[in-house]
Amino acid sequence: MSSANQPRNVVALSGGIGGAKLALGLYRVLPRGGLTVIANTGDDFTHLGLHISPDVDTALYTLAGLANPVLGWGRRDETWTFMATLERLGGDTWFRLGDGDLALHVERTRRLAAGETLSRVIAGVAERLEIAARIVPMSDDPVRTRVRTAEGELDFQEYFVRHQCRPVVTGMGYAGAQNARPAPAIAAALADPALEAVVLCPSNPYLSIAPILAVPGIREMLAATAAPVIAVSPLIGGKAVKGPTAKIMTELGIPVSPAAVADYYGNLIDGFILDQRDAALASGLKPKVKLADTLMNTLEDRERLARECLAFASELR
Numbered sequence: 001m002s003s004a005n006q007p008r009n010v011v012a013l014s015g016g017i018g019g020a021k022l023a024l025g026l027y028r029v030l031p032r033g034g035l036t037v038i039a040n041t042g043d044d045f046t047h048l049g050l051h052i053s054p055d056v057d058t059a060l061y062t063l064a065g066l067a068n069p070v071l072g073w074g075r076r077d078e079t080w081t082f083m084a085t086l087e088r089l090g091g092d093t094w095f096r097l098g099d100g101d102l103a104l105h106v107e108r109t110r111r112l113a114a115g116e117t118l119s120r121v122i123a124g125v126a127e128r129l130e131i132a133a134r135i136v137p138m139s140d141d142p143v144r145t146r147v148r149t150a151e152g153e154l155d156f157q158e159y160f161v162r163h164q165c166r167p168v169v170t171g172m173g174y175a176g177a178q179n180a181r182p183a184p185a186i187a188a189a190l191a192d193p194a195l196e197a198v199v200l201c202p203s204n205p206y207l208s209i210a211p212i213l214a215v216p217g218i219r220e221m222l223a224a225t226a227a228p229v230i231a232v233s234p235l236i237g238g239k240a241v242k243g244p245t246a247k248i249m250t251e252l253g254i255p256v257s258p259a260a261v262a263d264y265y266g267n268l269i270d271g272f273i274l275d276q277r278d279a280a281l282a283s284g285l286k287p288k289v290k291l292a293d294t295l296m297n298t299l300e301d302r303e304r305l306a307r308e309c310l311a312f313a314s315e316l317r
């Protein structure tokens, strides 16, 4: 496939760390302005009076080259004076906010209180950080992922950070989703005749992609887009690279297999990128399959997987 046939205009649906890695690969191989990232906001919450948007911020920091390479979330070269001082004062420290990161939460909270939409705030920050891609929250209306567990229903961050994903998951809900509207830039991106591919990043399907799909209208827009929709497997050899995807699938009684993820996305996707280590499973998948190395340790890995996604989309067009 010649590079002239490669997609130039791509939408990526992303959760946090794993999704942002592929988004960065796409950002680096596409021309400037060619990428739109639709970020999950089901993980958002109000903490210490501040509006925190973890997956949006992970996308912002990752594309801006500011992401913390060790944690995967937050900023590189971060300092923690605020947290240490808060601890000294007996404050709430289970959710860690670095000093530089704190500035973004304070500024976002101020602008939201002044009446700006989340989309507008994020677009403004992306511009300040000189990001040549659109980072769009799935909705400007509040949607909150709630995790039902054997120990009761928990807010996402309570489950994920405070309880370290330990409680057994029995289900999840996306509070507010029914009344949420897709952020305005989503319709524009998905209806763009120049759109050449939609990529569901290898984020947790149930915790990160599902909240995006729960916003009425987004699923329909994805179904209506002329561009091929492809998903990248979040599992390699029956394990998630990071995070609780495999644990949650087991607890929900779903087989921990890429086929189950492909089935979950159903006819929303036209193609599925399966890790090459799972080649033996390819025949059990319903959508068209491409094998690739989906492990993204290095920047080169991210760019390589991004190119594989684009080539696959070209084949499917």
Ligand code: FO1
Residues within 6 Å of the ligand: 015, 016, 017, 043, 052, 053, 054, 055, 057, 058, 073, 074, 094, 095, 096, 097, 101, 157, 160, 161
């Ligand atoms: N994850 C943690 O495991 N512990 C934290 O203290 C923590 C703080 C935090 C602050 C800002 C931010 O943007 C993300 C943060 N995360 C933290 C990550 C976050 O909980 C998850 O990565 C996502 O919500 C899942 O995609």
